[in-house]
Amino acid sequence: MRIYSFGRCLKPPKKWRTRLLDGFLHAPQYAEERIVFVHTANHQEYPSLLQAKQVFLTILIELALFAFGVVPVRCADTAFPEVVVWGDGATGENDPPSGIRGVSALAMGNRHVMALRSDGTVTLWSNHPFLAEVPPGLSGVASIAAGSLFSLALKSDGTVVAWGYNDFQQTEVPPSIGKIRAIGAGSYHALAVREDGTVVGWGLDSVGQIEPPVGLSGVVAVTGGFEHSLALLGNGKVVAWGRKGLPQLQVPATLTNAIAIAAGWATSVALTSEGRVVAWGDNAYQQTSVPEGLSNVVAIAAANIHTVALQRDGTVVAWGDNSRGQSAIPPGLRSVRAIAAGDGNTGVILDGPFRKATGVSQITDGLIVNVTITESGFGYTNPPLVAIVGGGGAGAAATAVIQRGRVVAITLENAGQGYTNAPTVLIGAPITPAELRMRVARVSVELSRLALGGTYQLLGSSNMVDWFGVGDPFDAVDDSLTQEFELGSTRRYFKLQQFP
Structure with missing residues (x-):
C-alpha cells in the first residue's frame, strides 16, 4: 500500500517514520487496525509503508506520538500569515x-x-x-x-x-x-x-x-x-x-x-x-x-x-x-x-505556527548523563512529553522545560541503566492553538491487492468514535486503485472500509 497526500501539514520526522514501521507508534487500543501517518508537506511519497490485509485500514492524518495513546499533531492552517x-x-x-x-x-x-x-x-x-x-x-x-x-x-x-x-x-x-x-x-x-x-x-x-x-x-x-x-x-x-x-x-x-x-x-x-x-x-x-x-x-x-x-x-x-x-x-x-x-x-x-523540538543524549558507564537540546522548536503551550528509547538500556526518564513557547532544557529524572549506545530522544510536538483547524486538503490513496469487484468507502472522524462517509463509495475494477478525496476541515482521522 502507498499513501499520497497534498496540502500543508507537518512532515513526520525520519525517526518517527522508523518507529512507525517497527510498531512503536502502534496505539494499543486500535491494535486490530493498522495505523498509518499521512503527511501533506511537500507531495512526497513514502512507498510500501504497510500492506493492507485487514478489512479496515485506519489512516491517521494526525500522528500518534507515543504508544501510550494518540496525541495529534494538527495541520497548519494557511490562515496563518507568513x-x-x-x-x-x-x-x-x-x-x-x-x-x-x-x-x-x-x-x-x-x-x-x-x-x-x-x-x-x-x-x-x-x-x-x-x-x-x-x-x-x-x-x-x-x-x-x-x-x-x-x-x-x-x-x-x-x-x-x-x-x-x-x-x-x-x-x-x-x-x-x-x-x-x-x-x-x-x-x-x-x-x-x-x-x-x-x-x-x-x-x-x-x-x-x-x-x-x-x-x-x-x-x-x-x-x-x-x-x-x-x-x-x-x-x-x-x-x-x-x-x-x-x-x-x-x-x-x-x-x-x-x-x-x-x-x-x-x-x-x-x-x-x-x-x-x-x-x-x-x-x-x-x-x-x-x-x-x-x-x-x-x-x-x-x-x-x-x-x-x-x-x-x-x-x-x-x-x-x-x-x-x-x-x-x-x-x-x-x-x-x-x-x-x-x-x-x-x-x-x-515561521510556521509550530515546530517540534529535538534533542540528543550522552551516556557514561551505561547511564544517561545528559540530554541536550539540538532544536528548541516553538509554539509550545505546555511542556511536551519526552521519551528515551533504544540504546540497549532501559529506565531513563526526562521532562521538558519550556520558555516563551520553546523547549529550553531537558531535565533528566532517571539516568536508567545498561545503555551501550546513546539512546534516541523523542520530544512531543507542540499543541496547536485551539482555534487552529485543518483546511480542506486533498488525499490520494493507492491500494494494492484489492478484491476485484469490491466496493470501498473512505470514512472520516474527528474523534475515532463517530465515522462519516467522505466522498462516494467506489468500486475496485483492478487489483490496485488510486482514489483522491477532499477532506473536510473537522475530519482528523480516516479509514478505508471494504463492504462485504
Whole structure:
C-alpha cells in the first residue's frame, strides 16, 4: 500500500517514520487496525509503508506520538500569515497579498515592500501602482534590495535588474559591471559587489556615496543610507564612505568581527559574530542606542530612523522612532525567521505556527548523563512529553522545560541503566492553538491487492468514535486503485472500509 497526500501539514520526522514501521507508534487500543501517518508537506511519497490485509485500514492524518495513546499533531492552517508588516500603512505596505507563501527574503523602501519567493520570483505590494510593478518575466532571482523608491534584484546568473523611480539614474545598471555576487541599495543610489570583491555604484552621487575608497577589495556585502555607503569585508571589517565628517562614517576601531551590516538614513549598524549589535551615526531618535543587554542576535535591519534586530529565539526587538508604530512589536507575534525595515514600517517573515523540538543524549558507564537540546522548536503551550528509547538500556526518564513557547532544557529524572549506545530522544510536538483547524486538503490513496469487484468507502472522524462517509463509495475494477478525496476541515482521522 502507498499513501499520497497534498496540502500543508507537518512532515513526520525520519525517526518517527522508523518507529512507525517497527510498531512503536502502534496505539494499543486500535491494535486490530493498522495505523498509518499521512503527511501533506511537500507531495512526497513514502512507498510500501504497510500492506493492507485487514478489512479496515485506519489512516491517521494526525500522528500518534507515543504508544501510550494518540496525541495529534494538527495541520497548519494557511490562515496563518507568513509575512507581517506593521507601522505606517498609508501606502499599502501593511497589506501583503492574501495567502502569500514561500517567502525567503523581504526588502522595504519608503513606499513599497519586496518579497523574494523560493521559486526565484519577486512579489511587490504598494498602493502606488508604479512601485508595485515587477518587470515582466523576472525569474531566477537570488537576492533583492530596496531603495527609497526603486527596487533591485540579483539573478542567479550574476546579472542585476533595477526598476522604479529613476530620478538619479538609480535604475540604470551599468552595462559593463560584470558578474555580480551581492547587491545593496541606498536611498537614491545602488551598489553591487563584483566577483572579484570590488564595488561598483550608480545613482545619486552628490557626496561621493557611489565612489568606494581606492583599492577597496575583499567585499562580501554592501548597503547604503542617504549620503553614505557601507561595505562588509570578508575579514569582518566594515568600511564606510560618503559625505566627509558624517558620524555614520566613523566605524568603531574595535569592530573587527562583523558578519552583517545595515544602514539607515544617517546611521550605520553592524552585527558581530558573537551576536552583538553595534550602531553609530545620527542618534536624534535613539536609533543607534542599542538596548542594554541585547544579545544572541542573528539578523539586523535599519530604516530611516529606526533599527530592528532578530534574536536567535525568533523574537524581534526594535528601537528608535516609533511615531508611526514601526518600533512597537505586535503582541503575540510568533517566531520570526527574517526581518526588514522601511520608512515608518517593519516587516517580518514568520515561521510556521509550530515546530517540534529535538534533542540528543550522552551516556557514561551505561547511564544517561545528559540530554541536550539540538532544536528548541516553538509554539509550545505546555511542556511536551519526552521519551528515551533504544540504546540497549532501559529506565531513563526526562521532562521538558519550556520558555516563551520553546523547549529550553531537558531535565533528566532517571539516568536508567545498561545503555551501550546513546539512546534516541523523542520530544512531543507542540499543541496547536485551539482555534487552529485543518483546511480542506486533498488525499490520494493507492491500494494494492484489492478484491476485484469490491466496493470501498473512505470514512472520516474527528474523534475515532463517530465515522462519516467522505466522498462516494467506489468500486475496485483492478487489483490496485488510486482514489483522491477532499477532506473536510473537522475530519482528523480516516479509514478505508471494504463492504462485504
